[in-house]
Amino acid sequence: MVIHNHCRGGDCNHACCLKIEDLTVKFGSEIVLDHVGLHMHCGQIAALIGPNGAGKSTLIRAILGQQPYEGSIAFSADGKSQQLRIGYVPQSPTFDRGDPVSVLDLFRCCVSKKPAFLPAGKAMREKVLASLATVHGEGLIDKRIGALSGGELQRVLLALALEPMPHILILDEPLSGVDVEGMELLMEMLDEIRKKFDLSILMTTHDFSMLERYVDKVVLLQKKVLRTGTPLDVLSSQEFAQAFHMGGGAV
Amino acid sequence: MTVWYWLTEQLPFSFLEMTFMKNALLAVIVMAPLFGILSTMIVTGKMSFFSDALGHSGFTGIAIGVLCGLAKPTYMAVALAVLFALLFSFVRARTNQAADTIIGVFSSTAVALGIFIATLGGGSFTKFNQFLIGDILSVTPGEIGLLAIVLGAVIALWVIASNRLVLTAIHPQLASSRGLKVQSWQTLFTACVAVVVTLAMSWVGLMVINSLLVLPAAASRNVAKNLRQYHLFSVLLALLGSIAGLVTAYYLGSSAGAAISLYLALFFAVTFLLRKRAE
Numbered sequence: 001m002v003i004h005n006h007c008r009g010g011d012c013n014h015a016c017c018l019k020i021e022d023l024t025v026k027f028g029s030e031i032v033l034d035h036v037g038l039h040m041h042c043g044q045i046a047a048l049i050g051p052n053g054a055g056k057s058t059l060i061r062a063i064l065g066q067q068p069y070e071g072s073i074a075f076s077a078d079g080k081s082q083q084l085r086i087g088y089v090p091q092s093p094t095f096d097r098g099d100p101v102s103v104l105d106l107f108r109c110c111v112s113k114k115p116a117f118l119p120a121g122k123a124m125r126e127k128v129l130a131s132l133a134t135v136h137g138e139g140l141i142d143k144r145i146g147a148l149s150g151g152e153l154q155r156v157l158l159a160l161a162l163e164p165m166p167h168i169l170i171l172d173e174p175l176s177g178v179d180v181e182g183m184e185l186l187m188e189m190l191d192e193i194r195k196k197f198d199l200s201i202l203m204t205t206h207d208f209s210m211l212e213r214y215v216d217k218v219v220l221l222q223k224k225v226l227r228t229g230t231p232l233d234v235l236s237s238q239e240f241a242q243a244f245h246m247g248g249g250a251v
Numbered sequence: 252m253t254v255w256y257w258l259t260e261q262l263p264f265s266f267l268e269m270t271f272m273k274n275a276l277l278a279v280i281v282m283a284p285l286f287g288i289l290s291t292m293i294v295t296g297k298m299s300f301f302s303d304a305l306g307h308s309g310f311t312g313i314a315i316g317v318l319c320g321l322a323k324p325t326y327m328a329v330a331l332a333v334l335f336a337l338l339f340s341f342v343r344a345r346t347n348q349a350a351d352t353i354i355g356v357f358s359s360t361a362v363a364l365g366i367f368i369a370t371l372g373g374g375s376f377t378k379f380n381q382f383l384i385g386d387i388l389s390v391t392p393g394e395i396g397l398l399a400i401v402l403g404a405v406i407a408l409w410v411i412a413s414n415r416l417v418l419t420a421i422h423p424q425l426a427s428s429r430g431l432k433v434q435s436w437q438t439l440f441t442a443c444v445a446v447v448v449t450l451a452m453s454w455v456g457l458m459v460i461n462s463l464l465v466l467p468a469a470a471s472r473n474v475a476k477n478l479r480q481y482h483l484f485s486v487l488l489a490l491l492g493s494i495a496g497l498v499t500a501y502y503l504g505s506s507a508g509a510a511i512s513l514y515l516a517l518f519f520a521v522t523f524l525l526r527k528r529a530e
Contacts, residue, residue, distance in 0.1 A: 064428055088428040099295060099421055100475035106421075109414040110429055116414055117291075117482040144476055145421075157425070 017041055018084070018168055018200060023071035025058050032058050034224045035071070040168065040217075043194055045201045047211055047231075050221035051243055056204045059221065060170055063202075064088060075167055084168065087161030089154065091172035097146035103156050104128055104141050111163055134196075135159045135189060151182050155189070162193070169193070171203040175210065183207065187214040208235060252277075252392045266501045271388045275507070278390040278454065279493035281398045285447055287486030288405055290468035292413075292440060296420040300351055301339070302444055303461040304358035308335035309449035310457055311365035313382050318368055325453055332445035335361065340438055385456025387497065387507040394450075401450065405443055412436040417478065455508035463489065466515035473522035488518045 020038040024031065033055045040046055048056050061067035064086060075084035095101075101109075107128045108116040114124070125141070132138045135155040140148065148156065154174060161169055171190075175183050187210050194201055205211075211218055211231040218234040220226045226239040234240055255277050259267045266272055293302050312331030316324025335357065343353050369379055381389075412433075419426040419433045426433065444464070452460055471484035496511030503510075 066427060086428070088425075090422075090424050090428065095421055096295075098472055100472050100477060100481040101417065101421060102477035105417075105478040109418040110425075112414065115410050116417065116478045117409070119479060142476070 017076055019072070019074045019076070020063070021072050021074075023059070023062060023069050023073065025055070025062055025067060025069045031223065033062070033069070036221070036225055038219060038225065038228075040200045040202060042200050043198045044216045045190060045194055045203070045214060046217040046219060047215045048202060048204045048219050048221055049206070049208070049211075049234075050226075054222040054243075056221055057172070060172060060202075060204065063168075063170065077167070082167070085164065085166045087166035087169040089157045089161050089169070089171040089174060091174075091176070095145045095153070099144070099146050101145050102142055103132070103137075103145060103148070106145055106156070107131065107160060107163070110160055131159045131163050132156070134162060134193060150177060151185070154178075154186065158189070158193075162197070165197060166199070169199055169201045171201070173204050173206065175203075175205050175207040180209075183210055190214070211235065252395075266498055272497075272501060274390050274392060274395065275387045275497055276494070278387060278395050278398065279497050279507075279511070280490065281395060281402055282451055282454075283489040283493040284486045285398070285402050285405055286451075286463040287467045287489035288409060288482065289444055289447060290464050290466070290489070291471070291482055291485050292416055292420065293444065293464050294468035294472065295417065298444075299461065299465040300354050300358075301441075302448060302464045304339075304354045304361065305332050305336060305445050305448045306452060306457050306460050307358050307365070308332045308361040309445075309452050310379075310382060311361045311368070312449065313379065313452075314365045314368040317378065318371070325449065328449040328452065329446055332449045333442050336441040336445045337438065340441065382453055383457050384506050385452065385454050385459070385508040387454045387500075390454050398450065401443075401446060405447070408436075408439060408443060412439070416440060455511070456506060459506075459508045459512040462512035462515060466512065466519055467492070470515065470519040470522045473519070473526040484522075488515065492518060 018038075018040040020036060023033055023036040023038075025033040036055075036059060038046075048059065050056050058067055062069045063073055073084070075082055104120060104125065105116045108114070108120060108124060112124060114121075120128075128141060129138050132141060135158050137152065137155045137159060140152055140156060143152075145153065145156070158171075169190075174186055178186065190201055190203075191214055193199060208231075212235075215231050217228065218231050219228050220234050220237075220240055220243060222243050226243060227234050227237050229237075256270070256273055259273045259276065267276065293299055309328040309332045312328030313324045315331065316327030319327070321327055339353065339357050342357075343350060346353060366376075369376055415426070415431050415433050416436055418429075419431060419437070448460055448464070451463075455463060467485040467489040468481070470488050471481050475481040475484050492514035493511050496509075496514045497507050499505070499514075500507035500510040
């Protein structure tokens with residue numbers, strides 16, 4: 001279990017912190033991300049926004065180590081650099097509806113060495129129940145993953161991303177395809193998790209309605225970081241208007 | 252084998268009087284769990300077309316083996332099927348064509364090459380019939396021993412790697428975000444399927460062997476709610492179908508492989524009708 005320490009002020013040396021510096025990604029000769037810099041502190045929820053093709057998914061793949069890049073992605077806790085452990089909730093994950101894999105099986109496949117086709121021990125079951133409790137999903141343990149609703153599946157994957165406890169939690173478009181009630185439920189849950197585990201959370205989103213209430217920091221990305229700041233600051237900026245209104249000036 | 256023979260003599264079944272039936276029964280009891288286990292991953296990984304193609308490549312191997320005058324062309328088939336599986340993985344990783352297209356390319360090439368070689372110089376095709384239809388009664392104790400070793404290897408692979416293989420099959424992205432590297436395990440799994448398909452081909456028959464790799468898990472999925480039930484039902488159905496098929500074939504004088512497949516198809520139909528209860 002990672003013990004996160006609160007960040008004091010803007011000082012990154014005495015708290016856990018994810019630092020992305022000068023990150024550049026090229027597809028052939030095309031520059032997809034150009035010297036991107038991003039700092040994240042524990043307990044912070046940051047939203048990564050930008051128009052389609054702005055490089056949000058590429059940045060996430062780079063952080064996940066699935067995309068080669070130039071520059072540095074470093075994580076440090078208490079001034080010491082550490083191996084970054086990431087919890088990842090993929091975008092609208094699709095499972096085959098017919099797969100005979102229960103939520104318990106999915107957890108066991110991810111976190112246990114003991115084969116999931118053998119009976120689960122009592123300790124394992126307790127562990128998964130405790131994990132599901134963080135997302136209020138204890139009742140889902142024996143359901144087949146194909147039979148879960150979109151929201152239920154997202155909660156299960158969220159619980160899974162927290163096992164083992166990561167340094168940073170990344171969610172790819174968690175709000176897409178979710179109704180307003182579902183969005184609020186998810187954001188409340190993320191808020192709870194961030195406070196409970198003092199975790200930093202990075203999410204990409206196309207939905208700006210939740211930002212002001214729940215997000216500490218918004219990063220506007222379009223190849224480069226155009227603007228970083230509080231939701232109010234970024235959403236009312238010239239850069240935001242230009243990025244989302246085809247250069248049509250201020251809102 | 253002595254113990255097995257003694258054991259079967261204690262059973263009050265008339266079909267077990269002949270030694271070849273005692274051998275055949277033991278062979279299907281060893282083979283059924285093999286197919287039951289492998290079939291769970293073939294179906295979850297959407298590879299049923301692939302395992303069919305492997306059988307075809309096995310046929311090519313047998314044709315080459317016969318051409319070279321090998322006494323046991325099966326081993327040539329095993330080697331060629333493994334090569335086929337590796338070559339397929341290699342090509343698939345380097346093309347953007349759909350997997351089923353690539354499988355189709357390999358499968359049709361293998362069949363064409365097999366028939367070409369088998370009929371070279373006006374050769375008779377009839378000597379290959381035993382591989383198309385299969386004859387379980389020809390199995391020898393040594394071959395049963397070999398099957399038992401393969402079963403042991405597959406169980407070992409399952410204990411070590413099944414969690415990773417399942418996760419990769421159901422959600423590759425999630426698996427890779429958790430740092431899973433399964434390429435080598437997947438290759439090993441494909442090689443296992445290649446070995447089992449080609450070994451069993453001369454007993455079960457090329458035409459129906461794929462049904463043993465697809466039907467047990469397909470039937471099991473209709474009713475299973477988790478991985479434990481999935482494996483359990485798949486192995487049990489394969490066992491039940493194999494024993495029932497062998498006995499039926501003995502009394503009716505038909506091919507055992509075909510009878511086994513028909514039982515498995517029946518199990519699929521029954522579990523299909525029961526599937527609502529599992530929801």
